[in-house]
Amino acid sequence: MLETESSPRPDSDAGVISGQELVASLDDIRKTYYMGALSVEVLHGISLDFYQGDYISIMGPSGCGKSTLMNILGCLDQPTEGKYFLGDQDTSKMEDDELSSIRGARLGFIFQSYNLIQQLNVLENIEMPLFYQGYSAADSHEVAMGLAARVGLEDRVDHKPFELSGGQQQRVAIARALAVDPLIILADEPTGNLDSKSGAEILNLFDELHDQGKTLIMVTHSDELAERSQRWVRLRDGLVESDDRRNT
């Protein structure tokens, strides 16, 4: 890959909002994949700051490294170089167990393919992050029931995922992501498998979460969907191409 002359450092100022708390900070993140003798650097030094209440769309052409970045943000993967602070914790030196804890306690995941566990019903799926955190069965149940109601699925709690529509499944996933009251909600193409109507419903939920002050980071290919967020990060070839914020 052609190393460009020190590419214009993305304008970190774009994210700064005075008085808002920094929830996540990426500092010169690089990611290299090794395949035998071959190694490919996919992220070439990404620095981004995310603030409490941000609603961010990450966009860019296929293969530019959006999912790679999301995996690092989600502590599912470690950067090859650079530092990632989540809240006030430096995650780059964390052991596997600590990463698991931080994923379970501070992050909520929403996947393109819902990723519900098929053998478990709606309620059990929503409860799952809670029991890995050590909540009692009664507490988990209460919270999960509340969340099922919050996403409008209180009458479907006994259903298995395969008995639900795609949109409903994604709503279960949202409820599950909200269970531990995470610092950041990460959604990699959350509407990628949905028709436009169900997709719009999911986005309505996101709007509400944003209104409630949640921090959301969403990968999307659709300008129309991205339109609803407050901040747009464009990636190209593993670098931040642009980082813009809605002017209110």
Place this chain on the structure above:
Amino acid sequence: MTDATLNPVKSSPLANKRPSPSAAFNFVRFKKITEVGIKSIYSHGLRSLLTVLGIVIGVAAVIAMLAVSEGASYEAQQQFRDLGASNILVKSVKPAEVEESSRSGFGPPQAIVYGLTTADITTIRNSIPGISNVIASRIVKKNVWNGGLNINTDVVGTSVDYPVSRNYNLRAGRFFSESEVRDHGNVVVLSDEVAQALFPIDNPLGKTIRIDSDYYNIVGIMESEGFSNLGQNQAGSSNSAPSRIFIPFTSSKSRFGETTTRQTAGGVESETVELHEAIIQVEGQDGVIEVGEIIDQILQRRHKDIDYAIEVPLALLRQAEESALRDQIVAGAIAGISLLVGGIGIMNIMLASVTERTREIGIRRALGAKRRDIIMQFLIEAVILSGVGGLIGVVLGIAIPFIISAFWGMTTIVTPLAPILAFSISALIGVIFGIYPSIRAADMDPVEALRHE
């Protein structure tokens, strides 16, 4: 679907909830994981059953084999107890090919003559040092009457030392005396079984019973013998429940004679047997096996046919011990092989399960499951699988000896240790063979696992 809105948010739903502080062992998590394991096994019912077949067979085979071998050794010990360690039992046995002509001059022309004689006993006594006593008995099958009640039983004509020689005790009354033997007395001692059959209500002591046309005074009653089948009659009965009565040897000889006649399908069959059995008591048990061999040599020289059998309880016990050991080794080998096969089956199914559930592993990891949570999940599943196999095996392993006892009349004994041991081992197999698939599951990269189709 217009209801896809978030209901008004209160404060965080977790605001007043606290996770339990120590996450090292958490019962809720353990219970959830166990439920998942059971669900997974249940959803693959047939596959799971086939998987644990190795364990089932292994556990069942071990328990059943140990029960049979335990039973055999118990029987041997029972014989040992009944006959005593320093005794040798010699019995008359009808030879396979019987001579049709009689060896001695008397008795009906068709009488078959075989078995031990007083001359045999005298020779044995005179040529082997260290024999302290010989109790020779005649056993004749007779109908024994108390008024209208009767029972067909072995009438044992024997000497006064009989009870002592067999560790066989009196329940009531006394055994007959030397003088009663000398006088061909009409006295009888009943076994407990016969006493109960002939005198269901009243005390038989002091009463009389009738055999043929003679009346005998009841002087004693032996205690119950249990199921021992030794000293079973030689008169052709296959009745295994011991029901015997005892009269003086001399009385048997003079009342019944030496020739017994039986009605058979082919006509009348007579046989002449002087002695039916003899208990030879040796001083101390050290030489008892050798004495048994010498007796065999003497009798071989004196008898044309093999019309006798020698039982040395000590030798029987040794044999039983040897065969019990052999059985245990075989059981161990079968167990080892089946459990190995069962373990490999479990490993195989667990590896398949891990692969099938790669995506689930990724999801769980993303949602906060630690490596050890994943290991625990699959390990519990493996242990449940092998445990269920072990449990089925235990049930079968306990049922099989029962069936063997019911159909073949063998004594089988299921000691509590065998099922407990077999079950524990089967659960251990689950751990041993489940650990590798579990670690593989836990070592998966969460990102790759989530991408897995």
